[in-house]
Amino acid sequence: MLKINNIVKQYAAHCALDHVSLTVDKGTIFGLLGPNGAGKTSLIRIINQITAPDSGEILFDGEPLQSKHIPKIGYLPEERGLYKKMKIGDQLLYLAQLKGLSKDDAKQRIKHWFEKMEMQSWWNKKVEDLSKGMQQKVQFVATVLHQPDLLILDEPFSGFDPVNADLIKQEILELNSNGTTIIFSTHRMESVEELCHHIALINRSKKILDGSVKGIKNNYRENTFRISYQGLREIASNDLFAIEDRQISEATTTLRIKIATENTINQVLTYLIPLVEILHVEELIPSIHDIFIKEVTAIDANQK
């Protein structure tokens, strides 16, 4: 769908993107992660053709990205805005027409979305009369009206209450299941693990991590497990595993163990079963959040 090759974007003093390459497959939800100021917005603006890269190329469906692709892309910027004094209906009509939709088509689709989002009565309302959450809804509709193949959402859930956030999430998933590719830029990690198939982590204008959510998590598995057992019997570290943490509550002991390389959890269990009665075994897989923090702080530390 979208192939980004060696993009470089230089602003006067600093480099916003330093040889970044990414591939977004068709039909996936792609998470673009990174701390503030990492270069996410610059990259998104380049994909939207708001600015041009200094070097590198972007392929959209195999073709170099150009203005004819604009109608195929929908963009929800992080900083949202609408014309305050314009009626919602006119506004959506205008924005859809700017994306190349005919007036009649646009009208029909606006009606369709209004019904879907339960905002039928809003056509003649002005933006300034709506609450912030309602404005966000309008903005979301404006983004998807022209049925883009590629949807770029920058922090889509900010400003939504939990009910509406869930509504938007369902809409995103539905669009995705209908074949829309979604690039999802955020630093809210919970939503990443929930939604994204694939992520890339950008920090200090460089891509530092790229892969499927599962794959990345696998790479960061440290063979760490949590095991709970009945009783207070003490178990010491040995050749099989090292105990990193021990917690005792009432008659239950919970251990966090790191299994030595070459060994497996089964071996550990075979060792333990004769000794204690096991209640619970769980692999501790790092969350994307942990990975994010780990990577970003590691790099920051190196830079200092």
Added chain:
Amino acid sequence: MNKILLIIHREYLTRVKKKSFLITTFLVPLLFIGMYAIIFYVALNNQEPVTTVRVIDQSGFIADQLTNTDHLLFIPATEPVEHLKKTMEQGEEHTVLLIIPADIVHSQTVELYDTEKKGINTLNTIEDKLNNILKSRALKEAGIDMHVLNSIKADVTIKSKQLTVEGEKDSSVGAAIGISFGLSILIYLSLFLYGNQVMRGVIEEKSNRIIEVVISSVKPFQLMMGKIIGIGLVGVTQFVLWIILSVGLMGAASSLLLNQTKESISTIQQHSTDSQEEDTSSGHTSESQSKMQRIIESIKTIDYGQIVSCFLIYFIGGYLLYSALFAMVGSAVDSETETQQFMLPIIMPLLFTYMLSFSVLVNNPHGSLAFWLSMIPFTSPIGMLVRIPFGVPAWQLMLSIALLIIGFLLTTYIAARVYRVGILMYGKKASYRELIKWFKYKG
């Protein structure tokens, strides 16, 4: 291209549909017409009623030298003073009593009795007349002949004629100056107001953050030009409506006023028949009539077609030039309060020419300062318009318009380069150095 049209459409409609647009469109011409009517009305009706001056001349040589004017009718009185005073007190209107003492030559004082305070004009006229009479008498006594004296008295009126291709043409500097002032004020205000609207529109989009949504669909240049053209069309619409309304209202107003003029003239004539000196009085009336005709004719000598078309050309040219700069300023700031530092240098040339237009330009419309100001694109919208009522050679007009076109292409190019970067910059305090840096960004 289609997208520019969409943007123009939106910018135009949202503004034209506003109530404030309708109000200004219909109110301003009414205001102008109202002012015009009031001035005309006051000028016509302020003909003070004819005041009868009863003169008791104790010196014996002044009364017969007092000549009547439009507003003053001198009648020598023979009745005793007390009797006259009494009749005045009994309510004889528009009558004053002038008592000239026997030793007027030495005392230089006269007494004037009236029942109501007379305007300064009446007093001045009487004073002037007496002064003149005394002066001539003194000169005569000094041995200067009255005829020589009369021939020395000069009274010059300039009938200015302008040589043009069409031949000799009556021209009136007065009317030209009036129109120059009007054009100067109108173009200055409209450039400023519409330029400001462009700037506010840009700031609105930027502070609303809708800008990013819009420019993910259209090029920044398209958005900027769409906005500029859309608002410009609002301006042109407003002017065209103003012209139509003014012409219509003016027509109605003048026909109304002309009727009134005729009436008032006939009342004057009525009045003068009652008075004793018919011939002089009606002579004055015809004189004032011809004066009015002269004013009307001099207003007619002005080529309105040329003025209106030049105004529109210079409005559009100047507007495109300045609004691009205004858009640039709008893109560089986050809110309207930050615009000050950039506004001053931008409006300086305009303000400078505007101020000069009331003095240097009007006094010397063909001088070198006027010439240069009417050539430089930043000042020519005012500079040239002020000169146009005085007649400008065609080559100068062409050159000035060509320079103006080059000027706005240049400012638009510069503004567009700064604009495309500026609209995406938030929270950065823009300085001139920053603007230059933005201009140099590629892509």
